[in-house]
Every structure is written in structure tokens, then in C-alpha cells.
Amino acid sequence: MIALTIRGEYTGAITLEDMTFPDSAAYDWIQISPDEWKDERIEGKLRRTFQRHIAIFAKQSGSLAIGPVTHMLTKAETNARAQVPVTAKAVSINVAPYPAPGRPLAASTLAVTDELSGDPARIRDDQTIQRRITLTAQGSMGHLLPPRPDLREPWLISFAAPEKRETRLTQDGPVAFVQWEWSLRPITGEQGALPPMRFSWFDTGKREMRGAIMPPIPFGYGKLAENVGGMAQAPALARWSSMAAVLAGFLMPLLVLLRSRRFPALSRLKAALHRLRPNPALTDLREAARGQDLLALRRSVEKYLGHEASVSPTQNLALHRLDTALFAKEPHDFDRDAFLAEITRSRGR
Template sequence: MIRLLILLLLLAAPARAEDSLRLVLPEGRPVVGEMIRLTVRGEYDGFIALEDMTFPDSAAYDWMQLLPDDWRDERVNGVQRRVFERQIAIFPRKPGNLVIGPVSHHLTKAEGATRREIVVEAPPVTIAIGPYPAPGLPLVARNLKVTDELSDDPAHIRDDQTIHRRITITAENTMAHLLPPRPDLREKWLISFTSPEKRETRLTEKGPLAFVEWEWSLRPITGEQGTLPPIRFSWFDLAKREMRGSITQPVIFGYGQLGANIGGSTGAVSRWSLIGVVAAGAALALGLALRGQGLRVPDWRRWLPNPHSGALRKAAAEGDLLELRRVALEYAGHEKRFGRAVDPASLRRLDASIFAAEGNDLDRAAFLRELSGR
């Protein structure tokens, strides 16, 4: 009778559940680049003294942990368990069947004075990933916002004034490296100096928030009106499940009287240009005549003086860096047309000095030597 009573008590007692770990995926069919919120859930028995779990990297997805690990006591199927949950954001890189896992959780359990190490493994899960619904780099987000700020009105720019432009993009439920690359603001009538890019992913209560900021210092170098065209940013809207886009407004530069415009060259430059053209024409005519006689003629243009040399030295002596850059570009263009080398690093250093925050620090004598190779 006693044995039967013990057997009945054992049968009536709840069975001791085994430790388990699994990966929980949401419903739906995500597209490439879309954030998938994955939950790693463990249900354990006993006292856990130490634990370690590393989520696996893969060439098929990017990932990040969204929240700190959550440990709590919970009754599961009538049994008190120690529950573990980790929230992971997965960003698939290509369409097709995405396999995630397996994931292993290394546990150290304390049982009285002894400790026991075990490994609990979650089997892999598979989710179908749809293609990104547009050409180009995928960008899937929610509440994407583009701001375009100017330090002043470029339509009424003053002589020698620099306009600072800042474009910022913020987007929910994506990562910073998935945001677009920096736009190119190069124009023939404009010099631009780019500040270092700021790009980061911030964790919020709603999930990851991607952020990128670009900044340029812009200065026109001609007296003509110019326009920076609109910039379009496209993305797949998670709320509406459709493609959307944001377009910046065109930036129109209007000028007063720029002293250093294309048509404002000095008389000395014009005279030297005329002399250079006449000399080049004479050399060319002589060369053609000799070639008509079957003779090989060297390219005499290489020995012709650069007609912009005088204006270059004058601009360097006066210290007007904007005028110096204009003349230096004319000088460099002439040198290249006549097959002579020009140091591009010297022009880059000149641009950096133009936009230097603490004023002009350019060694103008060294600049002339570097540009002319002497």
C-alpha cells in the first residue's frame, strides 16, 4: 500500500522539464535590407551561476543586439522555469532562403556545492527573403527624414563668401552603413571642401536609428549664376510596404560682382595669352611645313613659356587665395595641355587653406615652387 501511494504521488507530481533553447521569428515575408526582429528564448531549470552565448556572424546578414538580455522567473506549462530572452535585429543581404543558427548557450549550473557545465543548442531556423523592389543599394526604413541646411542665402552671396551646407538623414529600423553614400557636389564654377562624415547607429526604445551627416564649404569661382541640382534619396517604406523618396531643393547661387570671375582677367594675362597663342601658332605652322618635307619635328610647344606665370606670381604676392586659385588653375591647365607635369597636391593644399578655420596658413613661395616643379 505504501509503495502504491508513493507511485501515485510521483505520477501526480509535475514532470521535470528539460532545458531548451529556440529561435523565434516573426510572421511575414521581409525583403532584402529589412530588419527582422529575432528572439532567442531559453527555458532552464535550476540555478544558473554563469552563462555565455555568442550570436553567429554570417555573410548572408548583418545583425545587432537591440536590448540587454532579459532573465526572469516564469511558469511554463505549470512548471517554474528560469527564462532567458535576447532580442536580435537581422538585416538580410540577399534574397532567398535565409538560414539563421544554430545558436549555443553555455551554462554553468550550481547544484549545492558542486557546479556543472552544460551546452544548450537552438536548432537553425529558415525564413524566405524577397528581393529589394528597386534597383540600386537597398534601404529599408521607417520614418526616414532628410534635412538640408544652408548657413546663408546663396542667391545673394557676397564676394569671397563661403556657404556651408549640411545634409542630415535619420531613419528608423536600419543601420548607419546601409544609408546612402555622400553625394558629389562638384561643379566647374564651384570649389567645395568636405568635412569628415558623421555616421552612426543609435539604439532607442523603438529600435535602431541610423544617422548620417554631410557638410560642405562652398564658394563660387566665376561670375556666372550656378545651380546645384536636387538630390534624390529613395527607400522602401516599412509602414506602407512601398517605395518612397525624398528630394532636396535645388540650390541656386546668384552673384553680385565677383572680382575673380572668368571674364575678369587682368590685362597682363590677356597680353601674355595672346603672345602665347601667336607663338604656339607659329610653332605649329613650322612643324606642319617640315612634316610636309618628311622630317620628324620635336614638339616645340614644350619650350614655350606659360603665359599665366606673371599673373600667378602677382596673385601669390597679393595674398588673395581665391584669385591665386583661379590663376593657378589656368596655369595648370596650360601646363597639362603642353605636356608638362603639375603637382596636384599643391592645388589641394591651396583649397584647404582657402577654407581653413583659422585663416591663411599657406606658404605661397613654396606653393609656387611645388606647382611649377622648380
């Protein structure tokens, strides 16, 4: 942050005034306090003084030009009013390069908090834990703080609340604030850990790079019987694998023959053959859709989509609506029949 003070010393009666600080592609700026007008005696003469405090944030290194700044005054003369422009010349400031790779973040202080609504190492079955990370940087602006981290793990579903990002004005200058919140719930029964996070920033007081590190967060075991890597599903998977191998033995020669003849509808035939191949998770998905446990439905649809060749935009949208209902704080209407139809539509079921 570059602190800039614009000061004017005037004589005579001023009835109106207007000053517009110039915008620039080379910097961001914000006025950090109200304008100050007062009477002062300067070198024995009474003057009307004006002060405006601006915080400037350079977007790049090198010579930074600020201004000129014009203060348009309306002064009362004997029998009339006159407009008097007062202009301060442009100034240049040399901005040093940011001393590290990545997105620049400079502040006098950076505070990071990581809050959890429960102990993830002792999480119960079907329990949801809220995680909230808050960054507060003194002497910066909200849009200069880093973007939201991505919390995605194959054993976890996460639902992100809208972030809160703003610049707060205080007596000590601007303060950048951002807050992220997720609802986290393991779904596979596996033990896992969220990776550590590091937020690097330049300390403008000590003139050195510093880092705030969030340690990894381990999650305990859930339902071991439903562990995707466990043996509970092995017989069923073995049966379906055998059926798939037999079916492939009949279809592969046909596909080779069609490809050798440059069959024009090969892609359509492949899609039709995919729809004929049974999805081993379809039965469980239908049973879960008839129940009331949305988390069980979420597990079933994950298994179902894992056996599909691709996930369509319609299926992604349906999955998003399920997550919204799953993490809603209030009771949320959810049409299970419509959801099942959207998820299985690509197979014509």
C-alpha cells in the same frame, strides 16, 4: 530589418552563461537591447527566463538561414558545477527581392535635412557657404545609407569635411545616421546651380518605394569682371592665341618629320616643347602668390593648370593643401613660395 528574439526557459541555479550569435556572409546583425533575465511562473512552475533581441539585415534575396544558436550554461549542482549547452535549431526566412534598382535602403522612416549657412542666391564676393545634409533612417544601420554625394562644378570649389556615419540604438530599435558637410565658394563669377538630389528608399511600413528629393540650389553672381566667360580677358587671350598659332606653324612640320622617321625621343621632345611654350597665366599666378588673398591664388592656379597639358600628383597635392588653408576655421600657415614652386615645377621654373 528582421526583428529576432531568442528566448530560453531554464530550471535550476545558473552561475555563468555565454551566448555568441553566429556571423554570416548573408546578413548583418546588431543586438538592440541588453539581455533580459527574470523569474516567471510557466504552467505553474517557476522558471528562469532569458531574452535577447537581435536586428538582422539580409544582404540578398532568397532563403535566409539563421542559426543554430547555442547558449552555454554553467549550472550549480549539489557539490559541483556542470556545463550544459542549450541549442536552438536554425530557422529559415524567405527574403523578397528589393523592388528597385540601385543600392538597397529599407527603413520605417527616413528624414533628410539640408541646411545652408547663408543664402547662395545672394552670395557676396569671396563668401563661403557651409552646406550640411543629414540622413536619419529608423530601422537601418549606418553603413547601409548611401555614399556621400559628389558636389563638383567648374564654377565652384568645394571642401568636404569628414563624414559622420554611425548606428544609434534607441528604444525603438537601431537608427542609421550620416551627415555630410561642405564649404562652398564660387570662383569664376558665373551664375550656377547645384543639381537636385534624390534618395530612394523602401518604406517597410507602407511596403512601397519612396523618395526624398532635395531641390536644386541656385548661386548668384560673384565678380562679373572675373567671369571666365566674360570679355575682360579677351584681349590677353587673343594675343596668346596668335602667338601659339605662329609657334605651331613652325613646329608642326618638324613634328611630322620626326614622326615619319620614328624618332625614339619624340615624347621627350614634345615635353620639352611644351615647357618652352609660355603659360599665359604664369604672371598672374606669381602675382597672386605674393599677395595675401588665398581665394585669388586659387583662381589663378585654376587658370594656370587649365593651360597645362596635364596635372601631376605633386600639383594635385599642393592644390589640396591650398584648399585646406582656404577653408580652415582657424588661421592656417601656408607657404606661398613652396606652393608656387610645386605648381610650376613641371616647367622647371
